[in-house]
Amino acid sequence: MDFTYDSEQNDLREAVAALLARAYGDSEVRRKVTKTDPGFDEKVWTQLAEMGLLGLPFAEEHGGMGAGPVEVAIVAEEIGRVLAPEPFIEAVVLAGGLISSVGSDAQKGELLEAIAGGSSLPTFAHAEIGARWTPTASAVTATQAGDAWTLSGVKEPVPHGARADVLVVSAALPGGGTGLFVVQGDATGLSRTGYRNHDGTRSANVRFEGTPATQLGTGGDQTDAIERAQAVARIAYSHEAVGAMDTALRTTVEYLKTRKQFGVTLNKFQALNFRAADMYVSLELARSIALWASVVQLSDGDVVTAADRARLLTSRTGRHIGKDAIQLHGGIGVTAEYKVGHYTSRLTAIDHLLGDGDFAADRLAAKVGSYPTVDPLGAPYA
Amino acid sequence: MQLQLSPELQAFREEMRTFFTTQVPQEIRDKVAARRHPTKQDFVTTQQILNAANLAVPHWPVQYGGRDWTPLQRHIWREEMQLAKVPEPLAFNTSMIGPVLAQFGNEEQKDRFLAKTANLDIWWCQGFSEPDAGSDLASLRTTAVQDGDEWVVNGQKTWTTMGQHADWIFCLARTDPTAEKKQRGISMLVFPMDTPGVTLRPIELLDGGFEVNEVFFEDVRVPSENLIGEVNKGWDQAKFLLGNERVGIARVGGIKGMLALAKELARETHYNGRPLLEDPRYASRIAEIENELVALELTALRVVANSADGKPHPASSVLKLKGSVLQQEVTELIVDIAGPLSVASFAEEGSDVPDWARVAAPEYLNYRKVSIYGGSNEVQRVIISGTILGL
Numbered sequence: 118m119d120f121t122y123d124s125e126q127n128d129l130r131e132a133v134a135a136l137l138a139r140a141y142g143d144s145e146v147r148r149k150v151t152k153t154d155p156g157f158d159e160k161v162w163t164q165l166a167e168m169g170l171l172g173l174p175f176a177e178e179h180g181g182m183g184a185g186p187v188e189v190a191i192v193a194e195e196i197g198r199v200l201a202p203e204p205f206i207e208a209v210v211l212a213g214g215l216i217s218s219v220g221s222d223a224q225k226g227e228l229l230e231a232i233a234g235g236s237s238l239p240t241f242a243h244a245e246i247g248a249r250w251t252p253t254a255s256a257v258t259a260t261q262a263g264d265a266w267t268l269s270g271v272k273e274p275v276p277h278g279a280r281a282d283v284l285v286v287s288a289a290l291p292g293g294g295t296g297l298f299v300v301q302g303d304a305t306g307l308s309r310t311g312y313r314n315h316d317g318t319r320s321a322n323v324r325f326e327g328t329p330a331t332q333l334g335t336g337g338d339q340t341d342a343i344e345r346a347q348a349v350a351r352i353a354y355s356h357e358a359v360g361a362m363d364t365a366l367r368t369t370v371e372y373l374k375t376r377k378q379f380g381v382t383l384n385k386f387q388a389l390n391f392r393a394a395d396m397y398v399s400l401e402l403a404r405s406i407a408l409w410a411s412v413v414q415l416s417d418g419d420v421v422t423a424a425d426r427a428r429l430l431t432s433r434t435g436r437h438i439g440k441d442a443i444q445l446h447g448g449i450g451v452t453a454e455y456k457v458g459h460y461t462s463r464l465t466a467i468d469h470l471l472g473d474g475d476f477a478a479d480r481l482a483a484k485v486g487s488y489p490t491v492d493p494l495g496a497p498y499a
Numbered sequence: 500m501q502l503q504l505s506p507e508l509q510a511f512r513e514e515m516r517t518f519f520t521t522q523v524p525q526e527i528r529d530k531v532a533a534r535r536h537p538t539k540q541d542f543v544t545t546q547q548i549l550n551a552a553n554l555a556v557p558h559w560p561v562q563y564g565g566r567d568w569t570p571l572q573r574h575i576w577r578e579e580m581q582l583a584k585v586p587e588p589l590a591f592n593t594s595m596i597g598p599v600l601a602q603f604g605n606e607e608q609k610d611r612f613l614a615k616t617a618n619l620d621i622w623w624c625q626g627f628s629e630p631d632a633g634s635d636l637a638s639l640r641t642t643a644v645q646d647g648d649e650w651v652v653n654g655q656k657t658w659t660t661m662g663q664h665a666d667w668i669f670c671l672a673r674t675d676p677t678a679e680k681k682q683r684g685i686s687m688l689v690f691p692m693d694t695p696g697v698t699l700r701p702i703e704l705l706d707g708g709f710e711v712n713e714v715f716f717e718d719v720r721v722p723s724e725n726l727i728g729e730v731n732k733g734w735d736q737a738k739f740l741l742g743n744e745r746v747g748i749a750r751v752g753g754i755k756g757m758l759a760l761a762k763e764l765a766r767e768t769h770y771n772g773r774p775l776l777e778d779p780r781y782a783s784r785i786a787e788i789e790n791e792l793v794a795l796e797l798t799a800l801r802v803v804a805n806s807a808d809g810k811p812h813p814a815s816s817v818l819k820l821k822g823s824v825l826q827q828e829v830t831e832l833i834v835d836i837a838g839p840l841s842v843a844s845f846a847e848e849g850s851d852v853p854d855w856a857r858v859a860a861p862e863y864l865n866y867r868k869v870s871i872y873g874g875s876n877e878v879q880r881v882i883i884s885g886t887i888l889g890l
Contacts, residue, residue: 118502118504118505119501120804121804123500187500370888373890384884387881390884390885390888391877393884393890394880394881394883394888397887397888401798401814402791402795402798402821405794405801406793408797409797412500412501412502415500415502416501416502429787430791430794433787478783478786478787479779481786481790482779482786485776485785486762486766486774490759491793493796494504498502
């Protein structure tokens with residue numbers, strides 16, 4: 118058992134932190150960047166590509182770095198720390214992860230290399246209104262005519278669905294099951310309406326009307342691959358959440374030390390300090406379980422359950438820290454001009470992207486009777 | 500990074516598990532499993548078995564019986580002991596006065612006490628808290644006045660856990676009432692509980708049991724050689740001791756065992772035609788506690804891996820806080836599973852209420868103590884906000 122970062126991992130963290138600090142060290146910059154489309158800075162996206170981060174988890178033969186889940190976790194945490202709006206998890210970890218695990222060699226060669234180089238930004242078009250969180254699709258259906266496939270129906274909200282140039286789309290297959298397809302951004306019969314989310318990121322309504330599509334990989338039901346890719350993305354999000362919680366707490370502590378009321382700084386009030394102490398407890402528990410989930414992934418353990426555990430705890434702790442960070446700041450915490458509320462907004466968005474805490478709790482609850490105790494270092498995790 | 504324990508540590512864990520489950524009498528472990536209090540003799544028997552195998556005081560310096568284990572090995576030793584329902588070596592001996600004697604005692608005191616302390620030939624109790632000195636321990640008022648080569652002790656201690664079994668007491672007393680700071684002018688004295696002038700009054704707790712006592716001192720005469728460390732420097736020893744007290748206080752293994760029991764009881768208890776374990780509300784409650792327990796265990800492992808030279812990591816306050824809350828949540832869960840049967844605490848023969856349901860509420864009430872002792876959770880919040888967050 119070893120949960121310590123090696124020197125290369127520490128170097129990676131330093132490099133990513135330095136790049137993102139230059140870009141978003143001033144929270145006003147993020148605010149400005151997220152006001153106009155595409156909701157992130159294309160120049161920063163290029164810099165991430167130049168550093169190799171956009172190909173981090175992909176195999177080297179496909180232009181990637183061949184790095185593992187711990188390296189992905191480091192990048193996600195640093196993104197969360199400054200709320201960098203670049204869609205690393207959405208494009209690289211989730212959409213790229215699906216291409217990497219399901220795609221044919223030709224697709225991987227073509228698509229992953231373009232993602233890693235920064236010239237292509239894919240997204241996973243999966244959510245459907247009314248479906249909440251499921252690894253299956255029903256509102257978008259796939260139709261086969263000879264060797265050709267077309268898609269019809271609506272996906273929404275699709276992360277960065279208006280900006281993405283490649284869509285990995287889940288669709289109900291004619292014979293049952295959920296397939297995965299690749300749709301080019303300029304395909305006929307594809308219409309996209311983008312909008313701004315509360316956390317400054319972007320989503321879109323994506324409409325398919327007999328839109329030509331290519332099967333990802335060999336086709337067939339891909340429910341398990343979607344479940345797994347979502348689990349991996351949940352783990353990455355748990356790290357982004359830990360980074361965001363960390364800054365939310367630090368910012369709050371700094372505020373308590375400097376803000377004066379009744380002639381004294383706020384840290385003279387034990388009621389406030391105690392709430393900050395509880396936030397620290399939440400943060401450390403979240404950090405532990407997020408890191409563990411990545412190491413489970415590294416060990417090829419039960420990544421779906423590990424992701425549910427990370428999601429449940431980061432949901433509960435993210436809400437706790439996000440809400441109290443605003444409360445301890447007072448009115449300024451609710452303004453868009455001050456940074457702390459944006460952290461709460463992002464934590465709220467992350468919490469609802471791939472299943473919230475209750476979603477994860479339900480899935481874990483369904484299994485509690487099947488084993489007496491959990492050994493986080495043993496089966497099924499190791 | 501790596502998830503699994505190394506093959507050496509896996510073998511170590513197996514060795515501990517085998518020892519605890521085969522060498523400690525089943526009857527004693529059953530009593531712990533049934534959540535009944537072990538007797539004095541149960542504690543003595545168990546600790547002597549452990550000590551004979553060099554497993555009672557592995558965290559002590561090697562020359563006094565310690566094992567020079569890594570913090571992770573100590574963690575595994577403690578967790579396996581809890582999982583096997585083994586009554587742990589008496590904390591007053593092994594975690595409190597033993598390490599203090601090894602660190603601060605003179606050679607004569609070490610020779611006189613350490614071996615007997617490890618073997619529980621001497622049963623120690625703690626004379627720290629007083630009616631007006633709880634969390635604010637430095638306000639203690641018990642005095643020790645020098646008279647020739649003796650100290651004369653007067654005052655009162657309280658919350659003296661298992662003092663009724665104790666042979667000796669280690670006691671903080673004010674030896675310099677004129678000291679500028681209240682932390683200065685305190686000394687640590689040790690003396691037998693049957694010394695003339697020592698009287699003990701048991702305090703009945705909410706669960707009907709007698710765990711703690713008041714101890715009164717009236718002109719108790721203690722030889723000078725029974726002062727540990729330097730005169731008026733007792734606060735250093737008190738801080739050292741209280742720091743050790745928090746080590747291992749997360750009690751992950753103990754909580755795991757209780758939660759496994761709760762699941763079993765929820766499976767056997769039916770409501771609305773199905774086991775409570777299948778009731779979504781109960782299943783979800785169990786899942787939430789279990790998930791926090793996983794996070795606590797992982798945090799304990801991180802703290803253990805990062806604690807250098809045996810000093811407690813500052814985040815050990817997180818373990819105390821969360822560990823105590825989870826212990827309390829599981830005892831509360833078991834009372835709720837017992838439901839209407841939970842009122843029958845003192846039922847005896849002639850009652851059909853199962854034993855686990857009888858002890859559920861007394862245990863729940865008794866477990867309110869865990870967020871109070873070892874530095875109350877509010878004291879832990881002071882440590883976190885002050886030492887860690889710098890507030």
